[in-house]
Amino acid sequence: MITQRLRSETADRHQALESAMFVHEIMSRSLSFDQYRQILAVNLLAHELIEPGLFAGFDPEIAAELGLDSRKKLPALRQDAAEAKLDPARFPRIDPGEMVFPQKSAASQLGALYVLEGATLGGNMIRRQLVQIPHFEGLSFAYYGIYGDALAARWKHFQSVLEIYVSPGKAQNCLDAANSMFDNLLLISQRVSGSFAV
Template sequence: MSEDQPLSAVSPVLHELRAGTHTRHVALEKRLPFFSNTLDLEGYTRLLSAYYGFYHELEERLQHSPWMTHGFDLQARLKTPALRRDLQALGVSIQSLALCETLPALHSPACVLGVLYVLEGATLGGNVLRKQMSQRLGLEGHNGCAFLYVYGEATGRQWKAFLEFLGSVPLDAQARDQAVQAASSTFSCFEHWLERQEVLL
């Protein structure tokens, strides 16, 4: 997550989200195989397939959630289309992929914000991962690496815009706690899903 903001610019909910998810976030990052010497094209394809099974189902729920916060353009930020393009470029039959059933609960606007925090924050390291996959596997945006750099050069601007939106939503202490629990649950559900798909280190 972005750490380059002055303390005065960090909203209470962002501060609590960072603190409340740090342990799970770091633990999951250590298990992702993007920088593993053993990751080959087959392993990368399996990893993206597992990502698709999670993102597709979670974004579907977000799109149909009655708690989606007004003013957030979810359609412009969906990651599933990029995953679909990558997998098709890699020769994967989308219809055959397993889909995740255990997802974070979306029972309030605060829960939705917590989930979005994780999904948007996950884009921040995309350029580093894209370069790694380009060097090691010869992948670029057109042949299997669109998802990792989904916002391209607009990544920083998109994150800043999301943080501004996050800080603009009035949340009391109870709602902030719901957001943190939903974000933590998102990390947990994602890790458990990737573990079941046997793609983690």
């Protein structure tokens, strides 16, 4: 199954990204406000660079099957950024030529989307931790709560679409796109942490 291969063959990059995105601090409820703003900056910048082109390139049949428009994260991230008084004008500039975007194929596009959808999979659990931290009182965490109670169902549906549209012969394209997307996110994270004063 392609979902199992994606999980196992992106594991190293996934772990590196979790470290860069302060997952330990989130789960231990020790995340600072500045660290949260850094996470927001990475996610918002990544989605600004990736989401419009990726979503626009999807085959209409697959887009309809996924309910793709309802999977856009930019509105929620912009809401969270405004609440956290995060100014996108201060984000580091990243040349799109430094990034690797998916090929115009269903397998590659679904591999890239696997990373973005997977990033929200733990959203409800993360949100439950964040709302327990006193200095986050009043924030809505729209991104982490984006699918609400439908989170598990939407993830399962996405997995089923992966299995239908990624044939064994196209599996490597899907895996390559997923790993490239993790690399993109790690690049953005490094730039934000290295040159953006949160």
